[in-house]
Amino acid sequence: MKIRGGKAVYGASVGILMLEARFPRIPGDMGNALTWPFPVLYKVVRDASPDRVVRQGAPGLLPAFIDAARELVADGADGITTNCGFLSLFQPELAKAVGVQVATSSLMQVAMVNATLPPGRRAGILTISASTLTDTHLARAGVPKDTPVGSTEGGTEFTRAILGNELELDVTAARADNVAAALELQAAHADLGAIVLECTNMIPYAADIRAATGLPTYSIASFVTWFQSSLDPPRYPDPV
Numbered sequence: 001m002k003i004r005g006g007k008a009v010y011g012a013s014v015g016i017l018m019l020e021a022r023f024p025r026i027p028g029d030m031g032n033a034l035t036w037p038f039p040v041l042y043k044v045v046r047d048a049s050p051d052r053v054v055r056q057g058a059p060g061l062l063p064a065f066i067d068a069a070r071e072l073v074a075d076g077a078d079g080i081t082t083n084c085g086f087l088s089l090f091q092p093e094l095a096k097a098v099g100v101q102v103a104t105s106s107l108m109q110v111a112m113v114n115a116t117l118p119p120g121r122r123a124g125i126l127t128i129s130a131s132t133l134t135d136t137h138l139a140r141a142g143v144p145k146d147t148p149v150g151s152t153e154g155g156t157e158f159t160r161a162i163l164g165n166e167l168e169l170d171v172t173a174a175r176a177d178n179v180a181a182a183l184e185l186q187a188a189h190a191d192l193g194a195i196v197l198e199c200t201n202m203i204p205y206a207a208d209i210r211a212a213t214g215l216p217t218y219s220i221a222s223f224v225t226w227f228q229s230s231l232d233p234p235r236y237p238d239p240v
Contacts, residue, residue: 007076012039013231014224015077017068019048019084023162024169028204030083030220035203038228041077043068050163054086054129065090066097073098078231080104081224085127085198088141103227106198106220107141113194113218114144121193123218124148124185126178126209128159128199148192150185152177152199162201171204178205179212186213194218 018031025031033040045068048061065087069080079101080094088105095102113123125143127133130151138147152158155177161169186192194216197206203219210217 008074009041009076012041012076013078014038014228015041015043015069015072015075015080016224017065017072017080017082017087018042018044019050019053020044020046021050021165022167023050023165023201024167025201026169026171026204028206028221030200030203030224035221037225038232041072041075043072050084050165053084054163055132057132057134058087058089062090062093066094069094069098069102073100079227081220081227083200083220085141085200085220086129086133086137088137091140101227101231103223105137105141106196106200106218106223107138107143109218109223110141110143110147110196113196113216117193121191122147123194123196124150124189124192126150126152126182126185126195126197126199126202128152128162128201133198148185148189150181150188152181154184155180158201162199175205175208178202179208182209182213182215182217186215 027034029035045064052058072080080098081103085105085107088107091104094104110123125147127149130149130153133149157170157173158177182195195209197219200220203221206217206219
């Protein structure tokens with residue numbers, strides 16, 4: 001039997017483009033390797049701070065993201081994702097540049113989730129920064145117009161600590177911010193049938209949001225797990 005090479009690294013089909021940040025990445029966070037039930041490859045994009053990407057619109061960063069994505073593919077990644085939902089801005093350019101599948105943002109799940117819901121129900125988005133989540137971000141992720149959007153911006157910890165790139169995070173307060181924002185979104189939209197978490201740092205709180213709202217809750221973890229399953233499908237034994 002002959003096998004073909006060509007990669008530097010094997011067994012990690014997903015490459016993750018990381019912002020350059022210093023805030024704590026607890027288990028469940030996309031940037032904590034313990035989060036994933038499969039190996040991943042990471043590449044930090046220098047000068048791509050949370051504030052620059054989320055609040056400023058990632059000015060001038062596209063070439064750096066393309067270069068980093070190409071390096072991940074050269075090293076062995078079969079598909080590329082990112083650790084910020086706001087990078088949906090770069091979805092078409094990255095997909096064109098790297099020659100493999102690209103899934104930049106958790107927001108890309110919204111239309112798919114809508115298709116699973118009963119008539120009269122729709123998915124809503126919970127984001128770290130509703131004030132800077134633009135129509136362009138949503139359109140490039142294929143999000144239907146008029147999708148409900150809630151945010152943790154009104155909280156005391158989560159948005160401030162993450163976008164401020166702080167060295168410490170009060171996890172209990174961050175969890176409370178996420179749950180409160182989800183409940184507020186649900187209260188404002190009687191037709192809400194599911195919640196899609198935009199921010200990749202919200203994954204640790206998905207179970208809490210599900211418990212509080214009773215709604216199916218999707219995150220970048222659910223999206224990348226689905227994505228990875230197409231790149232490396234499990235092989236089952238032949239029937240006996």
